[in-house]
Amino acid sequence: MPNFDTSTQQTIPNTMQALAINEASDLFTLSEMNFPVPQCEPDEILVKIEYVGLNQIDGMFAKQGFAPWQYPHILGLDAVGVVVKAAKGIYPNVGERVMWHANIAQQGVLSEYAKVPNYAVSVVPDNISAQQAATLPCAGMLALICLDKLHLKEGENILIEAGAGAIGQFAIQFAKQRGADVFTTASKCNHKLVKQLGADFVFDYQDKKLREKIYKELGPIGFDAVLDSVGGDATNRNIELMRFCGRIACLKPLPVLDHGLMFLKAPTISIVSLGGAWLAKSLCAQQKMSFLCKLLLENLAENKIQLPHISEVEFDQRSVTEALHRQLNGGFTGKQIVKF
The missing domain is CATH 3.90.180.10 (Medium-chain alcohol dehydrogenases, catalytic domain)
Incomplete structure (x- = not known):
């Protein structure tokens, strides 16, 4: 005490x-x-x-x-x-x-x-x-809630956007605890950090060939799960990278979603909000x-x-x-x- x-x-x-x-x-x-x-x-x-x-x-x-x-x-x-x-x-x-x-x-x-x-x-x-x-509170809880909503299981793969941010750092570690293969994005200067935290594959988020390089490592099937903390255009791109009926947890407001992509991928989309626990009373x-x-x-x-x-x-x-x-x-x- x-x-x-x-x-x-x-x-x-x-x-x-x-x-x-x-x-x-x-x-x-x-x-x-x-x-x-x-x-x-x-x-x-x-x-x-x-x-x-x-x-x-x-x-x-x-x-x-x-x-x-x-x-x-x-x-x-x-x-x-x-x-x-x-x-x-x-x-x-x-x-x-x-x-x-x-x-x-x-x-x-x-x-x-x-x-x-x-x-x-x-x-x-x-x-x-x-x-x-x-x-711990905000970043740690958001990481845990995202992984729970994604129902991440041992042997699955997950893309964690912004891996060097506080949410990303916690999410990488908890995803590895659950036995997942972790892909993440970060600036080049932070690649060593996220690998030390357990990330299996790291990509430069500014790389113009990011999608192609992810596919090269991931293969044609796609991600089982995505933790999307970036939003905007990245959300549609991340859904494109998912397998059929994959799961995505979004921390930012949803952009206008590509209807053809929704039909093609049939994703399960979860919205994560800590503030809602209070606002909903x-x-x-x-x-x-x-x-x-x-x-x-x-x-x-x-x-x-x-x-x-x-x-x-x-x-x-x-x-x-x-x-x-x-x-x-x-x-x-x-x-x-x-x-x-």
Whole structure:
């Protein structure tokens, strides 16, 4: 258990510092603001934030906005921190370190304190640091959910797009755990990294002959499964590379699909969304996120997975604004985490 003075429960301030945006914009800039410390419902716990993991989706919504948001809006979805307030009989208890993926429709977690339903968090074991835990929720859960939706089995093959990204790195490792043959795309400078993670075949995503080179290694039958984290034109190309009745899990909105290709391949298409668990108000889905986070923590504790390279970002408006724009610019292979 973290070295944390539980008497803090009596000394929680009324206000807290947070990083928020006043409006969505392509040139968004975060501002340091004061907000009231959240008031908890009976099934919620109050957490003092230690680290926040940054994801591409944070920057995407900072640019585009999100209909349920009220402004100013606090950004951030992946949090790790210590419970400082919990109703009697609620688990986790005060003093426990927890991690979770937050409700996208509510205020985010780039703040000194945040509240969360107790059933949606996972307790971080003592042998995993807060920094390590902060890399896991969004990217790790998306990788696991994709592989579950794809029903990936031993002996099958899978194409994992953007293998050097955080989602791709986790997906490669979990796909190898399931006994699959892994094909992936990455920039040339990251080929060594993804091979070290277990990828069997690596292709330069910028190669103009990418389709032909994949077919040369894959053969005429096609992929059993595809994890499509790129979207756009790549989705139709990936379906073309699949076998008849293959499966594809998509993390981006679907493009206009080629109807002839749909008839030819008859693919099973799955859409993956973490935010939907909150927006649909699905208690089961929110609890499942807690179970998935626990599985990620167990794999890390048992040295079954390797984390992306961690870059710490200071909790100030300039540093976090720059970090989020860096996520959006692409080509980022590690994991940025904000240190409080």
